[in-house]
Amino acid sequence: MTEVSLRSLQKLYGKTAALKAISLDVTHGEFVSLLGPSGCGKSTTLKCIAGFEDITDGRICFDNKDISRKLPEDRDIGMVFQSYALFPHMTVTQNLAFGLEMRRVPKADIARRVASAMEMVQLTPYADRYPKALSGGQQQRVALARALVIEPAILLLDEPLANLDAKLRDEMRGFIRDLQKRVGITTIYVTHDQNEAMTMSDRVVVMFDGEIAQAAAPEDVYNRPASERVARFVGNANILDLPVAGADAQGTTVTLPGGTPLHIAPCAAPARAGAPDRLRVMARPEQITLTGPGLGQLPGRIEKRYFSGGHVEYTVATECGALFVTGPTTQHVSEGDTVGLSFDPARLWPLPDPAPERAQ
Amino acid sequence: MRIATPLLAVFRTLVYVFLLAPILVVVLASLNAGNFLTFPPQGLSLRWFWTFLNNDIFLNAIAYSATLAACATAVSLVLGTMASLYFTRHAGKHAEAVRIGVLLPLILPEILTAIALLFFFYEIGVGTEHKIALFTGHVLMTLPFIFLNVNTSLQGRDDSIELAARTLGASRYTAFRRVTLPLIAPGLSTGAVFAFIISFDTFGISFILKGTGSAPLPIQLFDYLRFNFTPEAAAVSTVSILMTLVLVVAADLLFGRRD
Numbered sequence: 001m002t003e004v005s006l007r008s009l010q011k012l013y014g015k016t017a018a019l020k021a022i023s024l025d026v027t028h029g030e031f032v033s034l035l036g037p038s039g040c041g042k043s044t045t046l047k048c049i050a051g052f053e054d055i056t057d058g059r060i061c062f063d064n065k066d067i068s069r070k071l072p073e074d075r076d077i078g079m080v081f082q083s084y085a086l087f088p089h090m091t092v093t094q095n096l097a098f099g100l101e102m103r104r105v106p107k108a109d110i111a112r113r114v115a116s117a118m119e120m121v122q123l124t125p126y127a128d129r130y131p132k133a134l135s136g137g138q139q140q141r142v143a144l145a146r147a148l149v150i151e152p153a154i155l156l157l158d159e160p161l162a163n164l165d166a167k168l169r170d171e172m173r174g175f176i177r178d179l180q181k182r183v184g185i186t187t188i189y190v191t192h193d194q195n196e197a198m199t200m201s202d203r204v205v206v207m208f209d210g211e212i213a214q215a216a217a218p219e220d221v222y223n224r225p226a227s228e229r230v231a232r233f234v235g236n237a238n239i240l241d242l243p244v245a246g247a248d249a250q251g252t253t254v255t256l257p258g259g260t261p262l263h264i265a266p267c268a269a270p271a272r273a274g275a276p277d278r279l280r281v282m283a284r285p286e287q288i289t290l291t292g293p294g295l296g297q298l299p300g301r302i303e304k305r306y307f308s309g310g311h312v313e314y315t316v317a318t319e320c321g322a323l324f325v326t327g328p329t330t331q332h333v334s335e336g337d338t339v340g341l342s343f344d345p346a347r348l349w350p351l352p353d354p355a356p357e358r359a360q
Numbered sequence: 361m362r363i364a365t366p367l368l369a370v371f372r373t374l375v376y377v378f379l380l381a382p383i384l385v386v387v388l389a390s391l392n393a394g395n396f397l398t399f400p401p402q403g404l405s406l407r408w409f410w411t412f413l414n415n416d417i418f419l420n421a422i423a424y425s426a427t428l429a430a431c432a433t434a435v436s437l438v439l440g441t442m443a444s445l446y447f448t449r450h451a452g453k454h455a456e457a458v459r460i461g462v463l464l465p466l467i468l469p470e471i472l473t474a475i476a477l478l479f480f481f482y483e484i485g486v487g488t489e490h491k492i493a494l495f496t497g498h499v500l501m502t503l504p505f506i507f508l509n510v511n512t513s514l515q516g517r518d519d520s521i522e523l524a525a526r527t528l529g530a531s532r533y534t535a536f537r538r539v540t541l542p543l544i545a546p547g548l549s550t551g552a553v554f555a556f557i558i559s560f561d562t563f564g565i566s567f568i569l570k571g572t573g574s575a576p577l578p579i580q581l582f583d584y585l586r587f588n589f590t591p592e593a594a595a596v597s598t599v600s601i602l603m604t605l606v607l608v609v610a611a612d613l614l615f616g617r618r619d
């Protein structure tokens with residue numbers, strides 16, 4: 001097991017900064033996802049770790065050894081590509097054996113290790129097939145086995161599920177996660193899909209514009225986002241901009257339209273300069289409950305209702321703007337109904353001020 | 361809309377006749393028993409093949425052309441593959457410059473390339489006495505065929521395949537040899553066959569740059585026909601057609617589409 005440490009990693013393409021001095025520590029056996037929209041630098045980070053891109057400044061360390069200047073073949077990494085990148089002219093067995101041959105492992109050991117890797121990803125019956133005779137999911141598993149059979153120090157995955165259909169993607173998600181836990185390998189996973197990042201990772205690293213916006217456990221990223229942008233990227237977020245009635249050591253009291261006070265627990269977000277007169281709080285759709293008219297803390301009217309199988313999604317018009325709310329399918333509310341919205345103050349999350357360039 | 365099948369069959373036959381009739385005429389003329397290159401042949405005989413096989417000038421010319429074609433193809437394989445790898449992996453004006461530069465001898469009339477090279481080699485004081493001028497000409501003529509065929513093999517290929525080999529511990533060179541080379545092998549073999557045939561058959565370049573001494577087959581044939589008009593010329597042509605055919609069929613059997 002290996003520790004990965006990125007120290008002030010910087011990557012410039014000409015004058016454009018793809019990575020602006022990012023630092024990140026990944027511990028032994030940890031599964032870390034780099035999550036962000038395209039162009040945020042997550043793939044560049046992975047390419048730098050793999051050694052496909054020269055870094056402009058900073059260092060990449062595996063177990064405190066600087067490997068920034070090493071060639072990809074000397075870094076001891078296993079990588080799974082979005083396109084799988086299987087060798088089309090080799091059978092599954094030959095694909096898996098390639099890395100071991102490169103490492104000059106004795107023939108008998110190669111056969112044994114390839115066989116056990118094949119078993120690990122349940123591909124033994126397909127040993128002599130060529131990649132093009134395999135389904136997408138099977139190719140994916142070959143790619144995984146090929147990366148793992150060499151027992152690399154770390155495993156890098158670059159959007160490995162992006163080319164699979166939805167059902168297979170869910171299946172593979174669990175498969176990869178289980179495999180990673182079983183092998184116990186330090187893993188860095190790049191994805192733009194917040195769902196994948198949340199379900200698979202020990203820690204999610206949200207990136208925007210070549211910077212790390214937040215690196216935290218999935219629950220923290222979801223429930224306690226570091227910024228409004230993180231809040232909006234990771235799931236649906238209702239942002240309420242509310243006047244502050246008072247603040248003390250136990251938190252801040254804000255007032256909903258209609259006068260109902262809400263007590264918000266203090267957050268780790270940096271305090272505002274000067275006396276705050278308004279506070280932006282985030283509520284996830286499932287953290288708002290629909291109740292009857294006149295009940296709850298905020299009145300509203302159902303504008304849209306979408307049945308989505310497991311739950312129902314509503315758009316509710318309120319004095320705080322349109323709010324996105326989910327509720328159980330057992331609730332009978334129709335479009336046009338007047339409802340009350342009930343908030344659990346403990347689950348409302350105060351957001352720091354938006355970044356200056358977006359505050360204007 | 362489908363064209364009526366009988367009409368299509370007629371059309372197809374006509375195309376084949378148009379393409380193959382001249383070759384057939386040459387082959388039949390080579391079997392001529394008479395003393396002059398005429399068609400239809402006056403009686404059938406293999407005597408002109410026998411004459412040809414005892415004519416050192418033609419045998420030497422064939423050997424010379426084959427050696428020249430093999431060497432030019434070998435050099436083109438290396439240069440063309442390098443150019444193609446660069447072109448398919450880079451975008452922008454440098455890659456475009458490489459493409460145009462390599463394809464120029466194909467686009468320009470052959471005679472222009474030949475004259476340009478003639479001037480060049482005299483300008484740098486080398487002239488055509490050395491085989492280097494002729495050889496350079498043949499490399500330039502064959503290069504586009506390697507380049508285009510390797511491009512076809514590389515395009516649509518996933519660039520990350522070679523990177524995957526690198527992460528598995530292969531050096532840049534090993535990754536190329538074990539992964540990229542097998543994938544472009546069909547392009548290399550097709551390109552090599554094309555290159556060999558082009559070099560073997562080309563006239564303009566050889567005519568201008570050949571210098572003195574031994575000459576490639578097409579030049580020798582041309583010289584011969586200026587003073588002699590016997591079916592021996594047809595026999596030589598027939599043998600050269602057969603050689604080309606053997607090459608194409610062999611390449612197809614060895615590296616033909618198996619996917």
